[in-house]
Amino acid sequence: MFEIAELGHTVSKTDYNEKVPTLRTQLLTIQQQLSAYNFSVIILISGVDGGGKGDVINLLNEWLDPRYMRTNAYDSPSDEELERPKFWRFWRTMPAKGTIGIYVGSWYSAPIALRVHNDITDTDLQLQLTQIKQLEQELADDGTLIIKCWLHLKKEQQKKRLKLLEKNPETAWQVTERDKKHLKMYDDFASVAETVLKETSSTQNPWRIIDGSDIRYSSLTVGQHVLDKIKAHIETHELIQSMPQPTQSPQIIHGNQPKILDSLDLSLELDKKVYNEQLNFYQGKLNKLARLAHQKKISSILVFEGWDAGGKGGAIRRLTHALDARNYQVISIAAPTDEERVQHYLWRFWRHMPRAGRITIYDRSWYGRVLVERVEGFAREQEWTRAYSEITNLEEALTDHGIVLLKFWLHIDPDEQLHRFKQREQISYKQHKITEEDYRNRDKWDEYSLAVNDMVARTSSQTTPWTLVEANNKRFARIKVIKTYCEALEKSLD
Amino acid sequence: MFEIAELGHTVSKTDYNEKVPTLRTQLLTIQQQLSAYNFSVIILISGVDGGGKGDVINLLNEWLDPRYMRTNAYDSPSDEELERPKFWRFWRTMPAKGTIGIYVGSWYSAPIALRVHNDITDTDLQLQLTQIKQLEQELADDGTLIIKCWLHLKKEQQKKRLKLLEKNPETAWQVTERDKKHLKMYDDFASVAETVLKETSSTQNPWRIIDGSDIRYSSLTVGQHVLDKIKAHIETHELIQSMPQPTQSPQIIHGNQPKILDSLDLSLELDKKVYNEQLNFYQGKLNKLARLAHQKKISSILVFEGWDAGGKGGAIRRLTHALDARNYQVISIAAPTDEERVQHYLWRFWRHMPRAGRITIYDRSWYGRVLVERVEGFAREQEWTRAYSEITNLEEALTDHGIVLLKFWLHIDPDEQLHRFKQREQISYKQHKITEEDYRNRDKWDEYSLAVNDMVARTSSQTTPWTLVEANNKRFARIKVIKTYCEALEKSLD
Incomplete structure (x- = not known):
């Protein structure tokens, strides 16, 4: 040649x-x-x-x-x-x-x-x-x-x-x-x-x-x-650019697809006493495992997705309680900065990849592409459909590098969400968390459900599985999250 | 205690x-x-x-x-x-x-x-x-x-x-x-x-x-x-914030201050033949010195300031011609991005500091604070007046670290500037360089002169001297720039 x-x-x-x-x-x-x-x-x-x-x-x-x-x-x-x-x-x-x-x-x-x-x-x-x-x-x-x-x-x-x-x-x-x-x-x-x-x-x-x-x-x-x-x-x-764009991307209906989320048992719960015992136990365990992982230079990436008011923040806080603040950072994904906007959509996540032995926790993540961007039409259909494989490739690169990668979907039902919205409105320092938009998003529950189901179906693999968390009961959800991370660390330290 | x-x-x-x-x-x-x-x-x-x-x-x-x-x-x-x-x-x-x-x-x-x-x-x-x-x-x-x-x-x-x-x-x-x-x-x-x-x-x-x-x-x-x-x-x-701000910061007149720039002999020039010989000679020399500096992990920072159309770009290009593109980067300072805007004004320069053995060339620099920001009122008086010592501290940190720091002011007179503006308007790929604003800035020549004089007087020291370049003749200016850098590298390699 x-x-x-x-x-x-x-x-x-x-x-x-x-x-x-x-x-x-x-x-x-x-x-x-x-x-x-x-x-x-x-x-x-x-x-x-x-x-x-x-x-x-x-x-x-x-x-x-x-x-x-x-x-x-x-x-x-x-x-x-x-x-x-x-x-x-x-x-x-x-x-x-x-x-x-x-x-x-x-x-x-x-x-x-x-x-x-x-x-x-x-x-x-x-x-x-x-x-x-x-x-x-x-x-x-x-x-x-x-x-x-x-x-x-x-x-x-x-x-x-x-x-x-x-x-x-x-x-x-x-x-x-x-x-x-x-x-x-x-x-x-x-x-x-x-x-x-x-x-x-x-x-x-x-x-x-x-x-x-x-x-x-x-x-x-x-x-x-x-x-x-x-x-x-x-x-x-x-x-x-000059080609006519469909004003609304056609909704794809996956009629026959089993609804993974529907199979979750949202009645699962822990009473306060058991919760406190288990929290103590697993936080202690996590603390030890995380220290070992830090010494052995094993990094972790934890992705938190879930419904609004699904309890991501609270779960993250219970988890980080067991960690050394010097070794982790929580990245909350909001609107991109202008430096991020002129890059590939994955760039803003790459910039926060942890150094050896550190932990990055993404509070919302690259999955925004196939969730909010898909449902709200911020991404074109060809963009969010190809995102599944882009995300799979990204996550394989992470696990290939030896990073412990966990992805949590915190699942609640619409009633529980409404209940939590109302509760938040009563608590002064949580009021800012509730906006008109949150209520508007509720109207699109079915579309989001579809998107979540597709997401889980297409991006869960042996090496990069989703952890679906039954989160109607916050206590149950928090323990499941910490326990899952413990198990993953134990496996990687073997 | x-x-x-x-x-x-x-x-x-x-x-x-x-x-x-x-x-x-x-x-x-x-x-x-x-x-x-x-x-x-x-x-x-x-x-x-x-x-x-x-x-x-x-x-x-x-x-x-x-x-x-x-x-x-x-x-x-x-x-x-x-x-x-x-x-x-x-x-x-x-x-x-x-x-x-x-x-x-x-x-x-x-x-x-x-x-x-x-x-x-x-x-x-x-x-x-x-x-x-x-x-x-x-x-x-x-x-x-x-x-x-x-x-x-x-x-x-x-x-x-x-x-x-x-x-x-x-x-x-x-x-x-x-x-x-x-x-x-x-x-x-x-x-x-x-x-x-x-x-x-x-x-x-x-x-x-x-x-x-x-x-x-x-x-x-x-x-x-x-x-x-x-x-x-x-x-x-x-x-x-609620205190009344003076709409225009009072112009400080340094009546007795000697005008450093006025002492420059702008008639200095080189004819084409001598220029070509010297260019060849100094580019060759610089190439060798820069290679040595790279090997010895000596970094350089070159700051270029000067009048519009003063020839910064041309001088930088003649200089970088002698360098290995793998080892230098030219940072052109334009409007800050929003990530830069929410930081101290020096932050955007810190981000581009060279690694060991590399060269960063700033096409305009932190001196914007005491030049354009002062004259145009983008910085308040207290901001640009304290910038002199902030800049001095920054530059001392650089030289303390062993970095070769050079600062060039490319000086031309108003007639030469007008001449170059007109010329640029004739050259298709240079037309974009000439805007209304350039002509407006000419009206403030005296204010800018004052700012430049203050800048040189206050930020030139034994270890961080300004190199004032007589630039009415481009050939003379380019040789002086490259030669100065050669001498500085020679000294640091001693």
């Missing part, structure tokens, strides 16, 4: 000097246009050592307007990065909509290097590529334009280039021991690269292979490619 | 259980009020080991609403934190306005521990305390309420408490080797603590010393103290 990039393309200095000003003007102009659109651009520059990645990146930086662009170099991960799932470092530096992020050493570097050095098997590589494809697909679904450039060199060229670089004291530093090792492994490298490129080239996110033997040629080609891709993307984007 | 906290205050269980619900309601109510105000609250919980810091913090977390509050535990710094000035870790987690941040192990932990273990001298300690006082003053000036609680124990009490904790298998883990060492050093610790508390207690940011011998007493006292302080702060805040 690299043949086309081995033809030895060159551009003369005169030609180059003639073409650059026009290209630069066009790039700056398109960048200005881009800043008005709500999608971001990710440019990956990869390729063989000596293929001129550094030069191309430096030129792009020179040509583009730094106000709407940022270059991220991912060399060895920092300890803060190592403590989180592997894609965290890419999420934390994701470009905002309307801007460009150039990625040097992207998510492709590690899997290729690992496979070339035989540190992972072909099967591992395939798995990693699947995860990469999922990530790219999710970004593309969100409108992100991913431009992937591969700078290629023939074996003899690479040899020559590295020798040339090494001979010149000005550039010798660019040739590392790793490069020399890679040179020896050229064939292995080329074969792994070929697999990776083939596997991860899709119509939406294709690779562009570029002859890296002449810097002028490769820079101009990358620059032109970036320009063309952004232009085309803007056109498609406008086309999509 | 600890006598008052050695009286052995206690609260009975009955009393405690009676008082907590009221206190909690009041805390939740004040927290809701607080969320509407544009100041933040920082609660520092410090004190002797075994003084119950952990218990108090856990209770505060239980009592307060997690939506408007966050607990930050500063144990050993991560590598990303170690690579930046020491206060960076506190800035990165600063609470937003309207919210509370509880700090466990704050900026006081390190200096106290270091002094007790004789790792720093009294003089060092004093210096660190001065920096702390400056930080607290700056936060307080911005409206931040800092509540500092010190939990105290008598020597015998500490001994008893630690023994008690150690005896109980449930709590033995809380007693670390460090604690036991500290116990032996109780007298040293008490004496250092006394110095620190005395030195850093001001009318605005006083310490509250609390008897830590009884958890119920100390928790209630801290809770009540937090409540009272926030209440009082809201009242003061409202009072200040």
Whole structure:
């Protein structure tokens, strides 16, 4: 597949000097246009050592307007990065909509290097590529334009280039021991690269292979490619925007689906005495387990969802009572900030991923996408329907990293909810919790029920199960929550 | 000074259980009020080991609403934190306005521990305390309420408490080797603590010393103290808000001040040939020096300020041409995002501080406070006048950390500016750079001149000098910028 990039393309200095000003003007102009659109651009520059990645990146930086662009170099991960799932470092530096992020050493570097050095098997590589494809697909679904450039060199060229670089004291530093090792492994490298490129080239996110033997040629080609891709993307984007949107997404009726929630026995309860005993017991147990988990650097993520007034806050408070405040944080999900609004909807959750041995508790979570955003029409149908797999992928990344992930749905019935609303209105410091909106949401109980059922059905798996909590009785619910977390920690500490 | 906290205050269980619900309601109510105000609250919980810091913090977390509050535990710094000035870790987690941040192990932990273990001298300690006082003053000036609680124990009490904790298998883990060492050093610790508390207690940011011998007493006292302080702060805040503001801050005329900028020789220029030679030479030199600096983990911060159309962008591009795009980032300062708006004005600059061996280039910077914000009246007089020392403190923190800091003012005269405006209007991809506002700003040339002169006079020091760049001739300016950076790197590599 690299043949086309081995033809030895060159551009003369005169030609180059003639073409650059026009290209630069066009790039700056398109960048200005881009800043008005709500999608971001990710440019990956990869390729063989000596293929001129550094030069191309430096030129792009020179040509583009730094106000709407940022270059991220991912060399060895920092300890803060190592403590989180592997894609965290890419999420934390994701470009905002309307801007460009150039990625040097992207998510492709590690899997290729690992496979070339035989540190992972072909099967591992395939798995990693699947995860990469999922990530790219999710970004593309969100409108992100991913431009992937591969700078290629023939074996003899690479040899020559590295020798040339090494001979010149000005550039010798660019040739590392790793490069020399890679040179020896050229064939292995080329074969792994070929697999990776083939596997991860899709119509939406294709690779562009570029002859890296002449810097002028490769820079101009990358620059032109970036320009063309952004232009085309803007056109498609406008086309999509101008298409008539259904005013209301059609309600999908899953007539035959068993209603999971209906099977919950909401009459379950604990009397005060038993509750106090069990609370004491399980809080003590949790305290010990959490301390152990902290020592062993096992992190936890606890997701709390449930009906309004379902008792999330109270359950969280009883749970955190047993924890050391230095090790957990409660993230309450409300309206996104403007920095969050110009990112993929999962970005705001990625930013709070716990460090090793810590706990993040989400009071409402990414499930908002398939609950409130679905029911209220804040997300389009295609957005919330694809969210199920996006969420599944996210949660797999978390559990793969060894994080203990628990998801609680606190379930009450409409009568109990009304009762609690009325109660809250009587308590001064809880009055603010009750608004007109809460009453309006009650009218959509059936729609929300449907959404919850779908959510549980589609996002509960062996490794990421939902814990459905019978919460008409607060005492019963709180104990179930703490006990469930205890059991999960015990399992992970085994 | 600890006598008052050695009286052995206690609260009975009955009393405690009676008082907590009221206190909690009041805390939740004040927290809701607080969320509407544009100041933040920082609660520092410090004190002797075994003084119950952990218990108090856990209770505060239980009592307060997690939506408007966050607990930050500063144990050993991560590598990303170690690579930046020491206060960076506190800035990165600063609470937003309207919210509370509880700090466990704050900026006081390190200096106290270091002094007790004789790792720093009294003089060092004093210096660190001065920096702390400056930080607290700056936060307080911005409206931040800092509540500092010190939990105290008598020597015998500490001994008893630690023994008690150690005896109980449930709590033995809380007693670390460090604690036991500290116990032996109780007298040293008490004496250092006394110095620190005395030195850093001001009318605005006083310490509250609390008897830590009884958890119920100390928790209630801290809770009540937090409540009272926030209440009082809201009242003061409202009072200040309701005071009549002068519609226009009076223009200060520094009649006798020598005009530093007027002494610049704007006729300085370079012809094209010399420029090309020197550009080549200095870019080559810079490339080598920057590489060395990267290897030696020396970071740089370059600040670019100057008149509109002064040539900042062009100078930055010629400079970055010599750098590896993987190691630098250009931060263009435009309108703050809403996450930035709810923070101290320096916060948005702290977030971009470079990691070890990297370079951050600010295209406009914190100097906006004493330039555009002063002239356009976006900052009140008291705000921009105190900014000089805030900026000086910031820059000292940077240079103390070993960062190479350079500040460039690109100076042109009004005629040259007009000429460039007209030119820009002719170039398609530069047209967007020229707006009505640019012409309006020209009318305020004299006011801006005054502001620039004041800025240079007040913020240029031996360690943080301004480089005034004669920029009527772009070629001359660019060479001067690159050359200056070369010299600074050479000096730091010596």
